[in-house]
Amino acid sequence: MNYNILFCGLMCKTFDTIMRLMIESARESDYLVTTVTKPLLAPYSVIAAEMRLVGSSKKDITKIVIDYDSVYTGEPVAMHLTPKIMDTDQTDDQCHYWGVIGGLFKIISDISPACITSYLIDKNMNAELAIFKQYTIVSLPFS
Amino acid sequence: MYFMGIINSTESLIEYINGVNFSSVYVEENFPLAISGTFRTQAVNAVQYLLASAVVGNKAIGFFHQIPKISFDRPLRGICIFVSANLPEELETPVFFCRKPENITDIFPRALKTSADTNMPVQVIIAANILNNYMTVPFPTGDLDRVLPYLNNSTFAAKRNIHSTQQKLTAAYTALRTSIPQHEMPENMAFELTSEEFPLYIFPMKIPEQEKLFVKLKNIHTTEKNLYFFHKLIHILHDLDIDLSPDLQNEPLATNVYLCPGCPFAALYANLPLKDVIVFTSVRCEAVKNLYPVEQISITEYMGIVSRKLSVATLFVGNVSEALPVKNILLSNGTFVLMNDCGEKVPFPYISGPTKLKIVRNTVFPYSCKNIKKYSILRNNFKKCVCYKNNTSAECVNGSHCPAMICRENRIHINVKLCTGCRSCVPYCDKKAL
Ligand code: SF4
Ligand code: SF4
Numbered sequence: 001m002n003y004n005i006l007f008c009g010l011m012c013k014t015f016d017t018i019m020r021l022m023i024e025s026a027r028e029s030d031y032l033v034t035t036v037t038k039p040l041l042a043p044y045s046v047i048a049a050e051m052r053l054v055g056s057s058k059k060d061i062t063k064i065v066i067d068y069d070s071v072y073t074g075e076p077v078a079m080h081l082t083p084k085i086m087d088t089d090q091t092d093d094q095c096h097y098w099g100v101i102g103g104l105f106k107i108i109s110d111i112s113p114a115c116i117t118s119y120l121i122d123k124n125m126n127a128e129l130a131i132f133k134q135y136t137i138v139s140l141p142f143s
Numbered sequence: 144m145y146f147m148g149i150i151n152s153t154e155s156l157i158e159y160i161n162g163v164n165f166s167s168v169y170v171e172e173n174f175p176l177a178i179s180g181t182f183r184t185q186a187v188n189a190v191q192y193l194l195a196s197a198v199v200g201n202k203a204i205g206f207f208h209q210i211p212k213i214s215f216d217r218p219l220r221g222i223c224i225f226v227s228a229n230l231p232e233e234l235e236t237p238v239f240f241c242r243k244p245e246n247i248t249d250i251f252p253r254a255l256k257t258s259a260d261t262n263m264p265v266q267v268i269i270a271a272n273i274l275n276n277y278m279t280v281p282f283p284t285g286d287l288d289r290v291l292p293y294l295n296n297s298t299f300a301a302k303r304n305i306h307s308t309q310q311k312l313t314a315a316y317t318a319l320r321t322s323i324p325q326h327e328m329p330e331n332m333a334f335e336l337t338s339e340e341f342p343l344y345i346f347p348m349k350i351p352e353q354e355k356l357f358v359k360l361k362n363i364h365t366t367e368k369n370l371y372f373f374h375k376l377i378h379i380l381h382d383l384d385i386d387l388s389p390d391l392q393n394e395p396l397a398t399n400v401y402l403c404p405g406c407p408f409a410a411l412y413a414n415l416p417l418k419d420v421i422v423f424t425s426v427r428c429e430a431v432k433n434l435y436p437v438e439q440i441s442i443t444e445y446m447g448i449v450s451r452k453l454s455v456a457t458l459f460v461g462n463v464s465e466a467l468p469v470k471n472i473l474l475s476n477g478t479f480v481l482m483n484d485c486g487e488k489v490p491f492p493y494i495s496g497p498t499k500l501k502i503v504r505n506t507v508f509p510y511s512c513k514n515i516k517k518y519s520i521l522r523n524n525f526k527k528c529v530c531y532k533n534n535t536s537a538e539c540v541n542g543s544h545c546p547a548m549i550c551r552e553n554r555i556h557i558n559v560k561l562c563t564g565c566r567s568c569v570p571y572c573d574k575k576a577l
Pocket of ligand 1: 042043044173401402403405406407408426428429430431511512
């Protein structure tokens with residue numbers, strides 16, 4: 001399958017960590033990965049990056065929006081993951097980012113979450129690990 | 144930084160720039176790159192500063208929102224690079240295009256070399272896509288040799304020799320072609336900085352090899368904003384018959400726009416009656432430009448506008464540091480809100496906090512984008528906070544565009560790590576929950 005995933009959120013540090021982990025995870029699962037970033041309008045504005053995953057030679061592309069902080073206002077996309085859809089709350093410490101990204105593994109099941117879990121275990125981020133694991137198995141309205 | 148073998152392109156670009164040992168670095172205020180320049184001034188003056196630095200043999204680089212007109216009549220002994228994410232309005236110097244992070248490795252060293260070989264400044268236009276992107280190959284560390292500036296009585300008397308400049312440009316173009324070959328352009332092109340079809344470098348003169356790339360091209364589709372540049376390009380390619388259609392629109396943003404917590408503009412629009420006031424600002428912030436009807440100009444231009452009393456009310460928002468050189472002649476016909484970015488004095492009343500802005504008049508605001516102050520953190524009255532519960536949109540967030548407010552358990556929750564206590568959100572909540 002091929003995917004175009006738009007990631008958008010407000011918290012650059014966690015956003016950046018997850019982007020790197022996702023690029024690594026997708027590569028390990030033999031996807032061809034390219035990223036395209038959108039301009040940052042001001043220091044605390046929304047950070048947005050599109051990740052293009054090519055896994056097959058077929059033409060069809062599944063669009064996904066990973067909307068960590070409910071900031072997406074573009075054209076409606078069927079697979080739009082927000083804290084609300086994931087039934088989680090936005091938090092000060094960005095724990096919800098790990099929950100939302102958990103949902104992505106539910107959609108793209110041939111990417112292994114091992115890279116993220118081992119990172120979270122390594123860094124002793126137990127709360128993040130718990131929420132990540134919880135949402136990798138949650139059932140989504142569209143999956 | 145090399146976390147998991149994946150490198151952030153901005154960090155790597157900064158490392159490259161530091162490695163090259165530029166002696167003069169200019170970064171225009173609010174340019175999205177976390178390095179500080181050696182000199183703070185308006186963009187127009189910065190061009191002179193960088194050029195003079197290169198005339199005596201230094202390496203100079205400047206980052207601009209929009210590169211101002213570059214006029215130079217002295218040959219450069221050193222290197223001078225102007226970088227921007229917008230197309231230049233003039234085509235007086237070679238222009239290089241960087242459309243993806245991987246290009247930086249090729250483009251920046253070659254732009255530097257072209258500047259050295261032609262004794263001219265060179266412009267590098269970077270696509271937004273090369274900032275904050277991810278890549279696996281680090282940039283080269285740059286050339287670390289230091290050059291010593293050289294000045295004698297005739298350095299500034301020497302004039303640029305147009306004939307030898309043209310020869311040097313042709314030679315540099317031919318040399319570049321062997322290392323970065325260019326492709327012929329198709330008949331129709333919709334221009335985007337990221338489009339693979341467009342050449343990676345354009346030289347500002349008639350060069351037969353360059354012209355060959357454009358022979359098939361009949362029409363360039365672009366946005367209004369880029370028209371100047373393409374007019375200049377078509378002028379250089381005057382033997383070819385190329386049409387220009389300004390029929391492209393900027394891609395709409397796919398997300399909400401947020402300001403910095405405590406942003407002075409959020410405070411201005413929350414506390415001042417600005418409905419019938421024409422607001423000008425020298426602050427080059429894309430988020431502000433997107434959200435408010437402001438016109439971005441310099442303080443000098445504003446002083447020109449208000450040199451006679453106008454029948455409409457105007458306001459200029461800028462930094463105290465910009466007003467210092469003209470503080471004795473700040474015209475009484477204008478109205479200034481100057482943001483205190485440097486602690487120097489200007490002859491206007493100073494206010495202690497953002498909420499003290501009440502009427503539109505000359506004022507010094509307590510801080511600027513660079514040094515946003517913290518006040519006591521705002522508290523939310525959970526009982527009164529009902530917008531999300533009633534499924535209506537939260538006006539406090541929509542009005543203040545502040546990222547410090549998040550939705551939790553169907554209520555607004557203030558992120559204490561971000562909130563500066565500016566209280567620009569308060570006037571927007573008619574439930575008195577803030
Ligand atoms: S404080 Fe406001 S004007 Fe300054 S950079 Fe931030 S959003 Fe832009
Ligand atoms: S939450 Fe309100 S008081 Fe706090 S920074 Fe944002 S606008 Fe200012």
